[in-house]
Amino acid sequence: MSNTNNPYLPEMATVREIIQETHNIKTFRVTLNNEARMKAFSFEPGQVGQLSIFGVGESTFVINSSPTRMDYLQFSVMQAGEVTSRLHELQVGDQIGVRAPLGNWFPxxxxxxxxxxxxxxxxxxxxxxxxxxxxxxxxxxxxxxxxxxxxxxxxxxxxxxxxxxxxxxxxxxxxxxxxxxxxxxxxxxxxxxxxxxxxxxxxxxxxxxxxxxxxxxxxxxxxxxxxxxxxxxxxxxLEKRMKCGVGLCGRCNIGTSYVCVDGPVYSFAQLSKLPNEL
The missing domain is CATH 3.40.50.80 (Nucleotide-binding domain of ferredoxin-NADP reductase (FNR) module)
Known part of the structure; x- marks a missing residue:
């Protein structure tokens, strides 16, 4: 289910745990501040979310926890740019914005x-x-x-x-x-x-x-x-190609396919019909 009536409006969430996976990858376990929304939250394996640092920007990451384990939502972030660098500065208890779930999922x-x-x-x-x-x-x-x-x-x-x-x-x-x-x-x-x-x-x-x-x-x-x-x-x-997540900005297209609308999960049969832009 969608967790807000407005797909452009992030839900506030609290960072509950941070795991240092590698030298440049951190995993964040977060919960939505609205307990009712968190309890009702559902998603499918492969769907993504937008994490936002207010005043900096937002980036797309797969929800890499499982919908069968809903104590928290988990996102793993590789440090690669301004938004991800600021995400890596977060501490337990800090606030972030979450827009999720977005996109399709593994069949x-x-x-x-x-x-x-x-x-x-x-x-x-x-x-x-x-x-x-x-x-x-x-x-x-x-x-x-x-x-x-x-x-x-x-x-x-x-x-x-x-x-x-x-x-x-x-x-x-x-x-x-x-x-x-x-x-x-x-x-x-x-x-x-x-x-x-x-x-x-x-x-x-x-x-x-x-x-x-x-x-x-x-x-x-x-x-x-x-x-x-x-x-x-x-x-x-192909979630790394996603930008706005709702088909508005047009920056994630592969030919006529928009990753945030038609993906991020594709079969190679689907990709073979699109321009070779990967």
Missing amino acids: YDKMKGKDVVIVGGGIGMAPLRTLLLFMLDNRDDYGKITVIYGARSPQDLTYSYEFDEWRAARDVNLVLTVDAEAPDWEHKVGLIPNILLEENPASENTVAVTCGPPIMIKFTLEALKKLGFTDENIYTT
Whole structure:
């Protein structure tokens, strides 16, 4: 449900917890100040929100908590510009603006009864975490889940404090990789698309979901095609292209498609019909 009658008006929220994920990524757990609105808040896995620092601006981030776990809303922020730098200065108890939920979501209903392959790189694990937790909390609805997650170094992996929970879930295979050898690293070493090919997940009755840097997605898509996945069964999310979030400013278009109206979640079958602007 929408949490305000005016999509342009942010809800006030309080920062409840801050987690330092990596040297340049922080996770913020927030709650809406209006208790009734917070209690009634609902969203779908993959939807996004706009976080605003008043007097500075706002930016789009996926809600990377799960709708099955509603004690707070979680957003992970990579420091990259003025707004994100100011967000990184926040302390527990500070106030921010939240406009959410916005956009479409991962088609989890279509994934029921199927195996799921999740391929994430760096901060790209944020939207995938949402889908993963949702599926773990509805475990009987889905088949085997393969999670391939990589980053440049072990220090660049987010949500490492949850890896044990993911591994412990029934029929979940968590594969971690980094680009180069690192001290005390006991997992895979290699680029994500190569590790994906090495793992060789079956494409039959399987859906793949990927998110990460554009170059990673490009070669991951090639690897998935080699494994037999069709464009219709591969999904990604483009929330980083979103600006206003409500189709007003026109700055997130890919050809005739507006990411904040038609996305941020797309199948590659949909993207293949649009100009190659990624």
